[in-house]
Amino acid sequence: EPEVTQTPSHQVTQMGQEVILRCVPISNHLYFYWYRQILGQKVEFLVSFYNNEISEKSEIFDDQFSVERPDGSNFTLKIRSTKLEDSAMYFCASSDVGRLEQYFGPGTRLTVT
Amino acid sequence: AQSVTQPDIHITVSEGASLELRCNYSYGATPYLFWYVQSPGQGLQLLLKYFSGDTLVQGIKGFEAEFKRSQSSFNLRKPSVHWSDAAEYFCAVGADTGGFKTIFGAGTRLFVKA
Numbered sequence: 001e002p003e004v005t006q007t008p009s010h011q012v013t014q015m016g017q018e019v020i021l022r023c024v025p026i027s028n029h030l031y032f033y034w035y036r037q038i039l040g041q042k043v044e045f046l047v048s049f050y051n052n053e054i055s056e057k058s059e060i061f062d063d064q065f066s067v068e069r070p071d072g073s074n075f076t077l078k079i080r081s082t083k084l085e086d087s088a089m090y091f092c093a094s095s096d097v098g099r100l101e102q103y104f105g106p107g108t109r110l111t112v113t
Numbered sequence: 114a115q116s117v118t119q120p121d122i123h124i125t126v127s128e129g130a131s132l133e134l135r136c137n138y139s140y141g142a143t144p145y146l147f148w149y150v151q152s153p154g155q156g157l158q159l160l161l162k163y164f165s166g167d168t169l170v171q172g173i174k175g176f177e178a179e180f181k182r183s184q185s186s187f188n189l190r191k192p193s194v195h196w197s198d199a200a201e202y203f204c205a206v207g208a209d210t211g212g213f214k215t216i217f218g219a220g221t222r223l224f225v226k227a
Contacts, residue, residue: 031213033214033215035215041219042203042217042218042219042220043157043203043205043215043217044217045214045215045216048213048214055213056210056214091156091157093215095213100145100164100207100213101145101147101159101162101207102207102213102215104149104156104157104159105156106155106156107155107156107157109154
């Protein structure tokens, strides 16, 4: 069964550094998403992406964040200058044209020190 | 605004006992509803989903959920809990706000005692 993959599984970075989290969505999906889960809290929507542009973003997704689909398979989330409060699990998801169900990746745990 | 409420932060049940996890949603249109399970440090596993049709939906691992429009609820049930069911459970609603997204509840942590 096709699945969403994410790399790395765990990333440790120092405050102020840039990080790029990578995702490979399911190959025939057209909609891509990033979510965040701070330890012990609920999963929060960050951004949705379709047709090479952002469809919707939450208030969390400020100018420090950006997304890109650099090629036909990858979908990336970049945090320009990480803060301690960016430490969280980041989930990528994708959905097909029906959009009703999103398939989540296993997540990348980001630790900012 | 769309929202999901899980009123129980944590629940403890004995192994073999029945389980019901509560979920209420707020959404103006026909909701697309989901239950996910998350073990510590792990990703999200979809247990079941409701889009339309039969209001009682069956999922994996012996779970089921019932959609009640009049109560805006989508409670998760299991007739006999196993120790391996101990995890965090998230109810979620799919919201089409131009850019489709999933809105999660705060989660219910399930503890299973022997």
